[in-house]
Amino acid sequence: MRPEMLLLPRPEGLYCPPGDFFIDPVRGVDRALITHGHADHARAGHGHVLATPQTLDIMAIRYGADHAGATQAAMLGEEIRVKDVTVRFHPAGHVLGSAQIEVEAGGLRIVASGDYKPRPDPTCAAFEPVNCDVFITEATFALPVFRHPDAQDEIAKLLKSLARNPDRAHLVGVYSLGKAQRVIRLIRDAGYMRPLYIHGALQKLCDYYQSQGVDLGELLPATVAAGAKGDFAGAIVLGPPSAFGDKWARRFPDPLITFASGWMQVRARARQRGVELPLVISDHADWGELIDTIKTVAPGEVWVTHGREEALVRWCELEGIRAKPLNLVGYEDEGD
Numbered sequence: 577m578r579p580e581m582l583l584l585p586r587p588e589g590l591y592c593p594p595g596d597f598f599i600d601p602v603r604g605v606d607r608a609l610i611t612h613g614h615a616d617h618a619r620a621g622h623g624h625v626l627a628t629p630q631t632l633d634i635m636a637i638r639y640g641a642d643h644a645g646a647t648q649a650a651m652l653g654e655e656i657r658v659k660d661v662t663v664r665f666h667p668a669g670h671v672l673g674s675a676q677i678e679v680e681a682g683g684l685r686i687v688a689s690g691d692y693k694p695r696p697d698p699t700c701a702a703f704e705p706v707n708c709d710v711f712i713t714e715a716t717f718a719l720p721v722f723r724h725p726d727a728q729d730e731i732a733k734l735l736k737s738l739a740r741n742p743d744r745a746h747l748v749g750v751y752s753l754g755k756a757q758r759v760i761r762l763i764r765d766a767g768y769m770r771p772l773y774i775h776g777a778l779q780k781l782c783d784y785y786q787s788q789g790v791d792l793g794e795l796l797p798a799t800v801a802a803g804a805k806g807d808f809a810g811a812i813v814l815g816p817p818s819a820f821g822d823k824w825a826r827r828f829p830d831p832l833i834t835f836a837s838g839w840m841q842v843r844a845r846a847r848q849r850g851v852e853l854p855l856v857i858s859d860h861a862d863w864g865e866l867i868d869t870i871k872t873v874a875p876g877e878v879w880v881t882h883g884r885e886e887a888l889v890r891w892c893e894l895e896g897i898r899a900k901p902l903n904l905v906g907y908e909d910e911g912d
């Protein structure tokens with residue numbers, strides 16, 4: 577069987593004809609396999625969804641329990657038959673519940689990684705490289721200039737700034753799924769045990785992570801009702817970056833805006849967003865991690881999805897690995 581007979585790009589997303597399912601479809605389909613809960617990969621309105629229990633929980637939290645006609649939980653490593661193919665989910669190390677999806681038929685094995693990061697993250701299961709014939713990789717940060725620093729060093733910058741500016745509220749921009757909980761856990765691992773204040777948009781997913789055994793310490797709502805303006809002096813307040821433009825952010829004393837994202841390595845992006853203290857913390861593989869992963873997985877062929885496909889395809893070709901871009905549309909960098 578040629579790989580293109582097992583998985584091929586369609587406008588809805590990656591399609592598997594012998595299994596009659598899509599992986600991370602961007603619009604409603606009969607049968608969807610979902611790698612993780614970020615909104616550009618997990619959408620409401622499918623007839624049937626197969627995903628890890630945590631991804632199903634996250635979809636229910638975000639879209640309501642009736643987001644799909646039916647759901648089926650895939651345990652990591654479990655072999656599941658879908659029509660004429662066998663599928664297995666393997667941890668992707670991206671956010672809680674995130675998985676790579678292995679699709680196998682007729683001795684041919686393709687792994688669709690979804691978003692992934694190989695470096696340790698205490699808030700989710702560690703990425704596991706899976707040997708395969710075709711490895712489908714993301715390419716969010718697929719340029720040699722992207723090298724993510726140690727996340728703990730970035731958190732040290734935040735705590736240092738807090739010590740230097742005890743009268744200023746530190747507003748940390750974090751996406752609600754994955755980044756928020758990882759940044760909170762990193763702050764705790766750095767020894768900061770005072771309460772952290774969170775925007776309402778983060779509450780449900782932080783509660784869910786805690787229910788799954790990820791200890792985030794004491795989290796309080798970042799509302800004026802919780803205290804007068806001065807009470808947030810020297811406090812760490814976490815919220816979605818979209819909230820920083822509105823009234824919500826102005827209630828804090830002399831706010832110092834920070835943003836935790838892989839994109840903060842690009843100074844222009846930090847400036848554009850009015851970020852005073854950029855924190856380069858990413859939930860994606862950086863350039864070195866992308867190429868190390870490809871070397872470890874040692875696939876016969878690499879297919880590259882959303883991001884900067886060209887550089888990675890070129891690198892593969894120089895290494896003698898067949899590679900091509902998939903040109904899938906509809907995926908963004910929500911959880912960067």
Ligand SMILES: [Zn+2]
Nearest residue numbers: 614670691911
């Ligand atoms: Zn993602």
